[in-house]
Amino acid sequence: MINRRANLAAACYLLLLGVGGAVLAQLAWNSVTRYQSGYAIHADLPTGPPLTSRLVLVVLDGVRVDAAAGMPQLQALASRGSSGVAIAELPSLSNPGRATLATGATPEVHGVTNNGRYSPPPVDSIFSLAKQQGLPVTVYGSYFWQRAFGDSLDSGRVHAFEKELGPSPDAERLAGWQQQICLEMMPVLGDVESGLIVVGLTATDEAAHDFGGESPQYLQVVAAVDTCLGSLVQALGRDDTTFVVVADHGHIQRRGQGGHGGKEPEVVRTPLIFVGRAIARRHGWTARHFDLAPTISALLGLPIPANNQGGILAQVLDLTDQDKATLEAHASEQRMALANGMPDRDQLQADGRRSRAPLSLLAAAWFAALIIGCLWQAGRAVKKLGGAVLVHLAVYFTLYWAFGLGYSLSDIVREEYLNWFFLRNSAAAAIAFLLATRLLKADRLATAIIVTSIFGLRVAWVWYDSGLIMERLMLDLSQAFMAYMDLLHNLAVAVTGVAAAAIARRRELSRRPTPTQP
Ligand SMILES: [Zn+2]
Numbered sequence: 448m449i450n451r452r453a454n455l456a457a458a459c460y461l462l463l464l465g466v467g468g469a470v471l472a473q474l475a476w477n478s479v480t481r482y483q484s485g486y487a488i489h490a491d492l493p494t495g496p497p498l499t500s501r502l503v504l505v506v507l508d509g510v511r512v513d514a515a516a517g518m519p520q521l522q523a524l525a526s527r528g529s530s531g532v533a534i535a536e537l538p539s540l541s542n543p544g545r546a547t548l549a550t551g552a553t554p555e556v557h558g559v560t561n562n563g564r565y566s567p568p569p570v571d572s573i574f575s576l577a578k579q580q581g582l583p584v585t586v587y588g589s590y591f592w593q594r595a596f597g598d599s600l601d602s603g604r605v606h607a608f609e610k611e612l613g614p615s616p617d618a619e620r621l622a623g624w625q626q627q628i629c630l631e632m633m634p635v636l637g638d639v640e641s642g643l644i645v646v647g648l649t650a651t652d653e654a655a656h657d658f659g660g661e662s663p664q665y666l667q668v669v670a671a672v673d674t675c676l677g678s679l680v681q682a683l684g685r686d687d688t689t690f691v692v693v694a695d696h697g698h699i700q701r702r703g704q705g706g707h708g709g710k711e712p713e714v715v716r717t718p719l720i721f722v723g724r725a726i727a728r729r730h731g732w733t734a735r736h737f738d739l740a741p742t743i744s745a746l747l748g749l750p751i752p753a754n755n756q757g758g759i760l761a762q763v764l765d766l767t768d769q770d771k772a773t774l775e776a777h778a779s780e781q782r783m784a785l786a787n788g789m790p791d792r793d794q795l796q797a798d799g800r801r802s803r804a805p806l807s808l809l810a811a812a813w814f815a816a817l818i819i820g821c822l823w824q825a826g827r828a829v830k831k832l833g834g835a836v837l838v839h840l841a842v843y844f845t846l847y848w849a850f851g852l853g854y855s856l857s858d859i860v861r862e863e864y865l866n867w868f869f870l871r872n873s874a875a876a877a878i879a880f881l882l883a884t885r886l887l888k889a890d891r892l893a894t895a896i897i898v899t900s901i902f903g904l905r906v907a908w909v910w911y912d913s914g915l916i917m918e919r920l921m922l923d924l925s926q927a928f929m930a931y932m933d934l935l936h937n938l939a940v941a942v943t944g945v946a947a948a949a950i951a952r953r954r955e956l957s958r959r960p961t962p963t964q965p
Pocket of ligand 1: 509
């Protein structure tokens with residue numbers, strides 16, 4: 448009777464833990480996709496007179512540094528100007544990255560934290576500042592520019608499109624699609640006499656997702672994008688024009704597919720090239736994506752975006768030392784405004800950890816006590832129980848690897864595969880659990896409690912370190928993503944454990960002979 452009650456309590460606990468964890472995971476997820484920046488400040492921070500009258504910003508989608516090295520048109524351009532590597536901010540997704548290029552702010556500050564769900568950034572951008580100064584803006588590219596910066600673009604000309612490619616196009620079709628868009632944009636951009644022109648070339652990203660960032664298919668589409676870049680330069684290259692070419696992120700190459708969002712070097716390192724009016728010849732430097740907006744501001748004579756977290760890349764500008772010193776003075780004025788207007792991030796993080804410490808410590812103590820308690824309770828069956836836990840861990844992580852899972856956002860390959868990604872994680876957890884308890888004939892409920900407690904310890908650590916619910920700070924998403932996967936693992940183990948224990952109990956009852964009356 449005592450045993451039955453204990454089993455019932457264990458089953459209830461496991462279900463509560465699994466469902467509670469899933470709710471926490473959902474809250475954590477929503478806190479990222481519904482994140483709103485609370486950091487916007489506004490200030491008038493002039494840079495000086497314009498250095499160029501027309502600036503063309505070309506955003507290549509998902510072009511890696513090594514792929515860029517094989518683009519003849521891009522390299523010809525680079526040899527006439529200034530080239531280096533620019534590091535993308537995290538998460539290394541297209542829309543957060545595009546918002547960073549336009550605002551000089553990180554996703555935490557501009558508020559675009561993912562590709563699908565976001566509000567227009569409340570901070571200043573090169574678009575809002577251009578509008579303020581009456582500078583014409585022309586955008587040809589992803590619908591994102593319209594959706595995120597539409598209010599600032601109403602005076603400009605916007606040609607926004609969503610991709611219209613149908614399911615899994617091959618490299619040939621992708622290259623053709625890019626070529627067609629290129630042909631359509633040339634006459635439109637050709638008669639833009641001055642101001643800021645933004646062009647997005649996106650076919651490369653599609654190819655990389657489907658075939659990987661080192662695949663021949665990807666390189667074929669990279670070549671098509673390079674051809675387009677060449678004709679763009681030919682159509683717009685004038686003495687009074689400056690070109691800035693950058694990629695929003697790179698791509699991994701894993702199991703014949705690509706992906707981005709994480710912090711892999713091949714993903715966060717991107718090419719960055721300046722060429723034309725007011726550009727010096729200097730190569731081999733490293734910059735960050737948030738340096739682009741203030742540098743574009745300096746080139747066009749716009750104010751520096753108040754929330755800009757980067758710096759003006761003075762090394763690429765063809766200026767006298769005195770002009771550079773003046774620019775630096777403006778830049779430091781902006782840094783002061785930012786420091787005064789924004790809270791101390793390190794302090795916020797330290798405060799957050801301090802306030803989460805008691806609860807995370809309590810959770811860790813609870814999970815540790817459960818692990819020790821279950822092993823203690825097992826008595827002579829402790830070897831079976833311990834063995835089952837070890838087998839579960841070994842099988843789960845082997846399947847995790849075999850199913851192509853990982854703890855980086857890049858491992859998801861495509862956002863459309865998100866649910867499939869999570870489903871594989873749950874399947875790996877359930878299979879590992881069933882196999883382990885069957886092989887070692889271990890107590891299912893006790894095994895499930897120990898296994899979920901081990902993963903619970905890891906979640907407690909992430910909870911303490913970065914707080915799963917992102918409110919004011921957008922902390923390391925790969926760590927939060929790991930905790931998310933752990934919570935889904937626990938849900939799968941809890942449900943499988945309780946179901947398996949219930950089935951076993953029913954079988955046992957039906958096998959037991961009914962007592963006969965004497
Ligand atoms: Zn992409």
